[in-house]
Amino acid sequence: MTEISPLDQARILSEALPHMQQYDEETIVIKYGGHAMGDEETAKNFARDIVLLEQTAINPVVVHGGGPQIATMLKRLGIVSEFAAGLRITDAATIEIVEMVLAGSVNKQIVGYINEAGGKAVGLSGKDANMVKATKTTRTIIDPGSHIEKAVDLGFVGDPEKVDLTLLNQLIGYELIPVLAPLATSKDGQTLNVNADTFAGAVAGALKAKRLLLLTDVPGVLDKSKKLIPQLSVKDARKLIADGTISGGMIPKVETCIYALEQGVEGVVIIDGKMQHAVLLELFTNTGTGTLIHK
Numbered sequence: 001m002t003e004i005s006p007l008d009q010a011r012i013l014s015e016a017l018p019h020m021q022q023y024d025e026e027t028i029v030i031k032y033g034g035h036a037m038g039d040e041e042t043a044k045n046f047a048r049d050i051v052l053l054e055q056t057a058i059n060p061v062v063v064h065g066g067g068p069q070i071a072t073m074l075k076r077l078g079i080v081s082e083f084a085a086g087l088r089i090t091d092a093a094t095i096e097i098v099e100m101v102l103a104g105s106v107n108k109q110i111v112g113y114i115n116e117a118g119g120k121a122v123g124l125s126g127k128d129a130n131m132v133k134a135t136k137t138t139r140t141i142i143d144p145g146s147h148i149e150k151a152v153d154l155g156f157v158g159d160p161e162k163v164d165l166t167l168l169n170q171l172i173g174y175e176l177i178p179v180l181a182p183l184a185t186s187k188d189g190q191t192l193n194v195n196a197d198t199f200a201g202a203v204a205g206a207l208k209a210k211r212l213l214l215l216t217d218v219p220g221v222l223d224k225s226k227k228l229i230p231q232l233s234v235k236d237a238r239k240l241i242a243d244g245t246i247s248g249g250m251i252p253k254v255e256t257c258i259y260a261l262e263q264g265v266e267g268v269v270i271i272d273g274k275m276q277h278a279v280l281l282e283l284f285t286n287t288g289t290g291t292l293i294h295k
Ligand SMILES: Nc1ncnc2c1ncn2[C@@H]1O[C@H](COP(=O)(O)OP(=O)(O)O)[C@@H](O)[C@H]1O
Pocket: 032, 033, 034, 035, 036, 065, 067, 197, 215, 216, 217, 218, 220, 221, 222, 223, 245, 246, 247, 248, 249, 250, 251
């Protein structure tokens, strides 16, 4: 790595000032996708960036995924898992593992890294203090064989219906960093698995966050020739979903961006979380790296 002179270091800090002022006392929701978690060094750098946000009077709220980590555990246990419309079909055995992995190992690892970097992270899931209530998800898909639309039962999968901010506001008020696993409770007390992008959008919308950053493993939304689309309007995003350019896990991500904008979140961005210091680059420099979705 090339050495940066002390003067350059001072300049870099000084140039970050207007950005820091723009986000002063604002809430920023960062969705940290399972694919973005990468190696230990990248994960620890991510944690440092989150602590730096807190240190500069920003209120970061982390919502994490863990799709690949769930897949690894299910495979170890010999449980087969399938997806429909980008969502994991979750039966009774699967929801147990999903909760164990998301609210257990993944959540505590992120909390550990943030705390190691000097922050005070509190790991929770949407079940705590009834933070996120959800209703069972229903989806229709086109059957690949018959090309006929059919309803799929996704099992214990939910769409957020209500976010209670009581606990989150308390934590933010005490300068604690909430780290949230995307699980929710149904009206009748069942645990539901929620797509982490959807969960992050619901939380960002309820908090009226200044920014929602979705960290994934691709540079942003790519066009048909795999080139990055730096800015995308809601209208064009819908077109790209309809013509299949946006597919799989990118669908809930883009739908989340649209929802968050409609809920009053000022800016939503999809960025490559595997890039070192992706969060700082996005917030504190003039270099926007991913795809900004706008109205
Ligand atoms: N148009 C597109 N641009 C970028 N990625 C896309 C697009 N369409 C589908 N994808 C897929 O979406 C994936 C990101 O979603 P997902 O795997 O759910 O990530 P995460 O775990 O970060 O939530 C990419 O790795 C890519 O395979």
